[in-house]
């Protein structure tokens with residue numbers, strides 16, 4: 465579904481250049497539910513904007529659902545945004561109209577596209593669990609319910625890819641969990657590919673894969689390994705059946721990887737490392753003069 469290779473994005477403001485993505489590699493399969501985490505300023509929103517066709521990358525390769533985003537003309541890019549992706553933002557409610565009902569809010573963007581589909585709007589609100597609140601004005605809904613209206617709107621164009629930027633950023637923990645459950649359900653029931661940018665570490669328990677971005681590059685991945693039972697909650701031996709996570713460093717196309725800072729500190733690495741191949745493992749060590757410990761990977 466998504467292929468990013470060596471993706472670079474440089475913002476130019478006045479005479480200043482900011483390299484927000486520094487040769488990022490990422491592949492997302494159709495039907496995946498995945499999360500992106502990273503410190504503030506690491507490039508998460510920039511990546512999402514590129515995937516959504518809201519902005520163009522500076523260099524590299526980027527294709528989504530078979531569309532090469534470098535080659536699309538401006539009008540093709542508009543079509544791509546309308547037909548292929550759905551967006552959910554942190555403060556979606558700001559883009560909704562408080563004095564209209566949930567139903568009218570969902571119908572509005574359809575109307576703007578020249579298609580008024582009341583039945584579809586009803587269906588979408590049922591889908592996000594707001595069937596009973598359709599007639600309520602937006603201002604009468606809680607933050608979490610408003611966010612669900614926004615998700616219904618994002619689904620209105622039947623997107624192939626749903627992009628969510630901090631979708632749980634302005635709601636409480638319980639509502640955040642409900643919103644993540646909804647993404648999980650949309651993914652499982654309809655095979656929708658979902659990419660969620662978040663600081664919410666609860667996410668790791670709800671998605672198949674979490675990719676960490678550091679300094680504009682993918683640095684590591686947390687993969688979920690299924691427990692032995694589909695649903696561990698019914699089992700007596702919950703620990704044996706629980707999902708586990710495996711953390712992997714990402715090796716890019718040029719053989720580069722980012723080593724966690726704490727590992728480098730542990731071996732007091734400073735600028736240079738010794739690399740040795742020993743049977744099936746590569747050993748990284750501080751230079752001979754300052755060896756304290758070795759780190760095996």
Ligand SMILES: Nc1ncnc2c1ncn2[C@@H]1O[C@H](COP(=O)(O)OP(=O)(O)OP(=O)(O)O)[C@@H](O)[C@H]1O
Nearest residue numbers: 475477482484502503504505506507508509510511
């Ligand atoms: N339009 C822009 N013009 C100039 N620089 C920008 C622009 N957008 C982002 N940047 C810079 O690019 C870098 C990456 O920003 P980005 O918003 O992608 O990070 P982020 O990981 O989403 O951060 P946060 O978690 O705080 O939202 C930052 O240094 C940011 O200042």
